[in-house]
Amino acid sequence: MESIQSTKQRFEIIGNDPKLNRAIEKAIQVAPTDISVLVTGESGVGKESLPKIIHSQSHRKHAKYIAVNCGAIPEGTIDSELFGHEKGAFTGATSTRRGYFEVADGGTIFLDEVGELPLTTQVRLLRVLENGEFLKVGSSQVQKTDVRIVAATNIQMFEAIKKEKFREDLYYRLSTVEIHIPPLRERQEDIHLLFRKFASDFGQKYKMPTIRLENDAIQLLLKYRWPGNVRQLRNIAEQISVLEKGRNISLSILNGYLPKTSNSTLPAIIEGGKKEGDFSNEREILYKVLFDMKGDLHDLKKLTLELLKNNDTEKVQEENENLIRKIYGSDGAKIPEEESNPLEVLRLPEPYVEQTAHTPIQEDKYHFAEEIQEEGTLSLHDKELELIKKSLERNRGKRKVAAAELGISERTLYRKIKQYDL
Numbered sequence: 001m002e003s004i005q006s007t008k009q010r011f012e013i014i015g016n017d018p019k020l021n022r023a024i025e026k027a028i029q030v031a032p033t034d035i036s037v038l039v040t041g042e043s044g045v046g047k048e049s050l051p052k053i054i055h056s057q058s059h060r061k062h063a064k065y066i067a068v069n070c071g072a073i074p075e076g077t078i079d080s081e082l083f084g085h086e087k088g089a090f091t092g093a094t095s096t097r098r099g100y101f102e103v104a105d106g107g108t109i110f111l112d113e114v115g116e117l118p119l120t121t122q123v124r125l126l127r128v129l130e131n132g133e134f135l136k137v138g139s140s141q142v143q144k145t146d147v148r149i150v151a152a153t154n155i156q157m158f159e160a161i162k163k164e165k166f167r168e169d170l171y172y173r174l175s176t177v178e179i180h181i182p183p184l185r186e187r188q189e190d191i192h193l194l195f196r197k198f199a200s201d202f203g204q205k206y207k208m209p210t211i212r213l214e215n216d217a218i219q220l221l222l223k224y225r226w227p228g229n230v231r232q233l234r235n236i237a238e239q240i241s242v243l244e245k246g247r248n249i250s251l252s253i254l255n256g257y258l259p260k261t262s263n264s265t266l267p268a269i270i271e272g273g274k275k276e277g278d279f280s281n282e283r284e285i286l287y288k289v290l291f292d293m294k295g296d297l298h299d300l301k302k303l304t305l306e307l308l309k310n311n312d313t314e315k316v317q318e319e320n321e322n323l324i325r326k327i328y329g330s331d332g333a334k335i336p337e338e339e340s341n342p343l344e345v346l347r348l349p350e351p352y353v354e355q356t357a358h359t360p361i362q363e364d365k366y367h368f369a370e371e372i373q374e375e376g377t378l379s380l381h382d383k384e385l386e387l388i389k390k391s392l393e394r395n396r397g398k399r400k401v402a403a404a405e406l407g408i409s410e411r412t413l414y415r416k417i418k419q420y421d422l
Helices: 004-010 018-030 049-056 078-083 119-131 157-162 168-174 188-205 215-223 229-243 251-257 281-310 313-328 342-346 350-356 380-394 399-406 410-419
Strands: 037-040 065-069 108-112 133-135 142-144 148-153 177-180
Touching (some): 018 049, 037 049, 049 108, 049 148, 119 133, 119 148, 119 168, 188 229, 215 251
Parallel strands (some): 065 108, 108 148
């Protein structure tokens, strides 16, 4: 069994990051077995190197190694490419063709971008993994194959399973051992090392002196997010090597080659983006306005009850004018003429006014039956807690319904419930 360092030298893998070393170590350990391996990682991290390591250190190393890019083969022909077809199986099938699984019998097949496989092809692949059997397109004769399958993907497999784009049983068959390659932004110490290697290679290739980065350019190189990972870093090194006349690269020159769409000072974007339920300044302002409106509504309801119970228009008019001044601003604010009459402001329907002179008000009969509580000065935290409690009570503890009513995600509501110990 080769050491990690000798394996990196053999396959020209640059870097000393512990996560990268762990991925290579797992590949070396699993190589002598025949179990399936799933290599995961973002696009451009170099996932294609691990299947080669696994094949070269297995007992199949003298048999065929075939790499297949599943995302590059049209859906209509991928079954024929993988499993072969019989003559006349479809239009254009003028002869019998052997598929990759037949050709690679006894060897290793690397299925790159396996998450792009159509569902029908996934069923066929599952059968190969389970018992080594497959059918050619247009044939009813079962054939056997003995291949080691190593797959790779840059998509979130559980998200694909949730969206029913990938079979869950196939995922667990493929990922008997899962090896993750970290993105370049998590291997910061390797970035400049890789750049120097690429710059040296392109200097020799194009027969020109090797480019060198100035100190401020090196700092920019390390801070940049590299969404395209090693592949993007290699392309940048090649562009600068070919296009720049000077061999010393400054900060401004390097910055001109980095895409402006990616902010190098931002942290990595996590799955799901900004957490739902995190209060922005705009949301805090909106809550404050709503809570102020709620307080004014309570005052208005108290005023209305006084009018319905006592029919004391003089007292109500005085309180109503105070309320209007509160809504419109300072005590000296001018009250609009159309709102100087308390009955006009409240806009009570006639049956309510007539009833006050003859019949005592039964509060339970109207929406005013809820107890009007005196509200003190509460913080935004208390108001939020109150809203969550009321919504949960109103929906009988059903978090999904309560979350929809509050306009937040169920996960955020669950976090709030734990936070407030509800």
